[in-house]
Amino acid sequence: MSLGNQLDTLYRQVIMDHYKNPRNRGEIEGDSLKVNMNNPTCGDRIQLQMQVEDGKIANAKFVGEGCSISLSSASMMTQAVKGLPVEDALKLSGIFSDMMLGKDYTEGDFDLGDIEALQGVAKFPARIKCATLAWKAMEKGLDEEKDEDSE
Template sequence: MSMQSNLDTLYRQVIMDHYKNPRNRGELDENDALTINMNNPSCGDRIQLHLQVENDQVVDAKFTGEGCSISLSSASMMTDTVKGKSIEEALEISGIFSEMVQGKEYDDEKYDLGDIEALQGVTKFPARIKCATLAWKAMEKGLDE
């Protein structure tokens, strides 16, 4: 089995783990959190993102929604990644993620992307990029407000 094949298998396992065992699934108290609703009409993915932001830092992040394994695992990974980050860092990581899934060069040395790198293969399937970026776009929208 080739090295690339082993890597693809590992990435699929990471994606399916986040899909079957999502991290941060649920809601936050609406009095303490921003709530952002986004959907992807081309495939029916829907996400409701809850962000608790204090002193320019993402204190907590949770999500609910329905969709494919790519969109829901990406939401799980994103919420895990941005918790504890400053707004600036969260938005910067989101930009790096967007470049990665579009197959562009990205700075992988500034931040440890961890499980997020498993979504790198989405670049081979342009229709799935919107699925992978849905939760990230919701996060950007919430933090920009």
């Protein structure tokens, strides 16, 4: 088996693991930012909840339904952003967007970890919206939080 095929197999396994055993699935007790988003083209729906404390994402959880790509991406994203400063979470989202567009990206200070398994999605334009749904929800929630803080 070629290295490329081995990587594809490994990435598929990582995606399916997050789909079958999602991390951070559920709801946050108490106050949290809530963002509902959907992808009408394939029926993916997500509600992302985040608690932001002292400029950091203290907690992130999601509920929803959809394809393996959207739900595994939500699982990976919530894992990756927990504990990050809001600014870093938004930078990571930018890196992820570049990766989905097939652009060269530099991880910089970030270890993409399992998120890298989603890079193959860039080859399937119809699935990019699935992979980015949770990330767009995070950006929307953090932007709304920023707007409220500046009022």
